[in-house]
Amino acid sequence: MSAGVLSALALLAALAVSGGLFARRALLLVRLVQMGKPSGIERADAVPDRLRQEATVVLGQRKLFQKLVPGLMHAFIFWGFLALFPTIVIAMIGIVDREATIPWLGEQGWFALLVDVFAVLVLIGIGIALWIRKVVRPSRFEGSHLGEADLILAWITGIVVTLLLWHAARIALSLNEYGAAWSPVANLLSGLFGDGDVTEALERVLVWAHVLLILGFLAYLPRSKHLHIFTAAINVYFGRTRARGRLEPLRFDEDLPEEEMRFGIGTVEDLTWKQMVDSMSCTECGRCQEVCPAWATGKTLSPKLLIMGVRDHLFAEGPLALAARASGEAYDGPLVAASSDLEEMAWDCVTCGACVRECPVNIEHVDHILDLRRHLVMVESRFPGEAEPMLRDVERQSNPWGKPQSERAAWAEGLGVRVLAPGDAVPEVLYWVGCAASFDERARTTAQSTAKLMQAAGVDFAILGPREACNGDPARRMGNEYVFQAYAEQNVATLNEAGVRKIVASCPHCFNTLANEYPDFGGAYEVVHHTEMLAELVREGRLSPAASEQTITYHDSCYLARHNDVLAPPRELAAAVGKPIEMERSGKRTFCCGAGGAHMWMEENARPINEERVREAAATGAETLAVACPFCTVMLDDGVQSTGGSMRVADVATLLAEAIETDG
Numbered sequence: 001m002s003a004g005v006l007s008a009l010a011l012l013a014a015l016a017v018s019g020g021l022f023a024r025r026a027l028l029l030v031r032l033v034q035m036g037k038p039s040g041i042e043r044a045d046a047v048p049d050r051l052r053q054e055a056t057v058v059l060g061q062r063k064l065f066q067k068l069v070p071g072l073m074h075a076f077i078f079w080g081f082l083a084l085f086p087t088i089v090i091a092m093i094g095i096v097d098r099e100a101t102i103p104w105l106g107e108q109g110w111f112a113l114l115v116d117v118f119a120v121l122v123l124i125g126i127g128i129a130l131w132i133r134k135v136v137r138p139s140r141f142e143g144s145h146l147g148e149a150d151l152i153l154a155w156i157t158g159i160v161v162t163l164l165l166w167h168a169a170r171i172a173l174s175l176n177e178y179g180a181a182w183s184p185v186a187n188l189l190s191g192l193f194g195d196g197d198v199t200e201a202l203e204r205v206l207v208w209a210h211v212l213l214i215l216g217f218l219a220y221l222p223r224s225k226h227l228h229i230f231t232a233a234i235n236v237y238f239g240r241t242r243a244r245g246r247l248e249p250l251r252f253d254e255d256l257p258e259e260e261m262r263f264g265i266g267t268v269e270d271l272t273w274k275q276m277v278d279s280m281s282c283t284e285c286g287r288c289q290e291v292c293p294a295w296a297t298g299k300t301l302s303p304k305l306l307i308m309g310v311r312d313h314l315f316a317e318g319p320l321a322l323a324a325r326a327s328g329e330a331y332d333g334p335l336v337a338a339s340s341d342l343e344e345m346a347w348d349c350v351t352c353g354a355c356v357r358e359c360p361v362n363i364e365h366v367d368h369i370l371d372l373r374r375h376l377v378m379v380e381s382r383f384p385g386e387a388e389p390m391l392r393d394v395e396r397q398s399n400p401w402g403k404p405q406s407e408r409a410a411w412a413e414g415l416g417v418r419v420l421a422p423g424d425a426v427p428e429v430l431y432w433v434g435c436a437a438s439f440d441e442r443a444r445t446t447a448q449s450t451a452k453l454m455q456a457a458g459v460d461f462a463i464l465g466p467r468e469a470c471n472g473d474p475a476r477r478m479g480n481e482y483v484f485q486a487y488a489e490q491n492v493a494t495l496n497e498a499g500v501r502k503i504v505a506s507c508p509h510c511f512n513t514l515a516n517e518y519p520d521f522g523g524a525y526e527v528v529h530h531t532e533m534l535a536e537l538v539r540e541g542r543l544s545p546a547a548s549e550q551t552i553t554y555h556d557s558c559y560l561a562r563h564n565d566v567l568a569p570p571r572e573l574a575a576a577v578g579k580p581i582e583m584e585r586s587g588k589r590t591f592c593c594g595a596g597g598a599h600m601w602m603e604e605n606a607r608p609i610n611e612e613r614v615r616e617a618a619a620t621g622a623e624t625l626a627v628a629c630p631f632c633t634v635m636l637d638d639g640v641q642s643t644g645g646s647m648r649v650a651d652v653a654t655l656l657a658e659a660i661e662t663d664g
């Protein structure tokens with residue numbers, strides 16, 4: 001038997017072992033994903049948007065470049081992986097016949113140059129990765145499998161170095177199909193080799209080492225955190241294309257097939273297929289953890305550890321659930337929330353969405369967290385005790401403050417605001433006040449200022465008064481989907497009956513719910529935030545504020561800026577009345593005030609988030625901390641008081657109203 005045939009047989013055996021190990025693991029992963037429940041959201045629509053995501057987030061590495069140096073590191077390795085891919089086939093051909101290569105491509109000088117360049121870039125990328133991990137040691141890696149990451153880096157280094165040395169040996173033996181000048185690095189390294197039998201043997205050793213390292217890598221990858229190499233592109237493609245602040249409604253219809261019925265995440269069988277792919281796609285980069293306000297203030301929650309916990313649970317319990325199904329038995333495993341502190345983590349979340357925005361592979365952490373809460377609340381009746389009065393008040397009194405509905409319009413006394421009665425003519429704009437601005441003393445100022453400004457600009461508006469009920473957001477974000485849906489249906493019926501077409505909302509949580517979530521319940525309105533409407537009125541000259549010398553730093557609400565892209569209008573207003581100064585974390589990278597996800601009514605079990613934000617605002621030296629959300633008003637004002645600060649916290653509407661009054 002010739003050496004070529006023997007080599008081919010040996011290669012086939014290696015391929016069979018590696019491919020078999022890979023296929024075995026891949027089959028398990030596919031079966032797990034097939035077991036997943038429907039994600040409830042359309043994930044195959046909007047193909048152009050999905051392809052754009054694929055092009056920018058995956059190929060262009062857009063989200064990784066949010067951090068330049070780590071972004072370059074990853075891009076060098078990832079792009080190198082793509083560019084060097086054909087060399088795997090070339091090396092396998094070279095094992096069987098060292099005189100042969102891939103037709104055409106293997107004979108191109110420019111391709112040889114490309115290989116050299118990208119091989120070096122990969123090595124530079126690995127050098128940067130080592131520098132980040134061993135020298136910089138960012139805290140975002142806390143809890144990640146760093147030993148495994150080091151092993152992967154060593155493995156990739158081995159693959160690239162053996163490739164370069166193999167090419168160098170081929171040049172030394174004059175086996176290269178193109179001029180050696182096309183491979184400057186390999187050509188340089190060829191000086192290490194002679195041209196005799198030893199080099200011939202080394203050339204064989206190197207090509208085999210290169211191919212075996214690749215085949216070993218292939219078998220190991222799906223068992224490691226680097227599984228994301230296969231799943232990340234899939235996860236990005238099937239990511240959300242609709243509003244970021246929208247939660248998918250649970251369906252409670254009786255005619256729903258049992259396998260599609262969901263009450264959030266109970267056991268592993270309740271995970272949706274997308275949640276499974278999410279967990280398989282986590283790279284453990286910790287970018288989500290770094291921006292998480294809960295983690296930053298010492299809580300148990302880390303979005304990274306949460307996703308890793310879901311993945312660990314899936315890999316531990318998923319095969320058992322599959323086995324139970326195969327034998328026709330019911331699976332009766334533990335709750336996902338019962339593992340890895342997941343229950344405690346779920347309650348720490350303020351649903352700010354910073355993690356989702358930062359994640360380079362578009363993992364949807366908030367959906368996992370809300371689904372954990374939904375099951376705990378609706379099936380297990382387990383939730384933090386201090387949230388109980390809020391849930392009770394929302395359910396019985398239509399507002400989380402527990403105040404009588406008859407007092408809902410008390411803030412407007414003496415202002416001459418029209419309260420829309422059934423059968424009244426529909427106004428141009430319905431002002432949706434929200435519970436906070438209706439009942440909280442400090443937040444009421446926002447409603448009063450907004451009403452005065454609309455009156456001053458001649459806007460035809462009215463409020464629903466006692467017919468406005470809680471939009472249901474606090475109950476929904478706590479996990480009580482039943483209560484939310486009851487309010488959604490009630491409010492949509494009221495609004496539709498009144499013939500409302502345009503709504504202005506003061507509260508970003510109301511704004512998000514009305515604009516993004518009520519369409520699921522038959523409520524389709526043009527919804528604007530009060531800062532958008534007021535900025536337009538100023539632009540049109542219908543409001544003419546007098547600018548002052550006061551320095552203002554504007555705090556972006558998560559539900560306004562990050563979830564709904566409203567960034568410029570509140571800034572326009574701040575600039576119209578004073579001298580704006582930006583905080584370090586602003587715009588879409590804002591830091592939560594601590595109230596979201598129903599945390600307005602929950603105790604914090606570590607350092608307060610609002611104090612952290614107030615300290616950042618104070619560091620700007622601004623006199624006024626401007627907000628555009630009644631929850632932020634209350635939380636940040638509390639933060640100023642508890643930190644002994646002196647900043648004034650005021651809604652931009654209030655600042656604008658004062659500037660109009662100043663102007664007479």
Ligand code: SF4
Pocket residue numbers: 288291292293294295301302303348349350351352353354355356365366
């Ligand atoms: S939504 Fe905000 S609080 Fe919740 S895990 Fe993500 S970053 Fe943390």
Ligand code: SF4
Pocket residue numbers: 281282283284285286287288289303304307358359360361362363
């Ligand atoms: S969830 Fe996303 S951002 Fe967080 S560690 Fe995993 S890959 Fe990184």
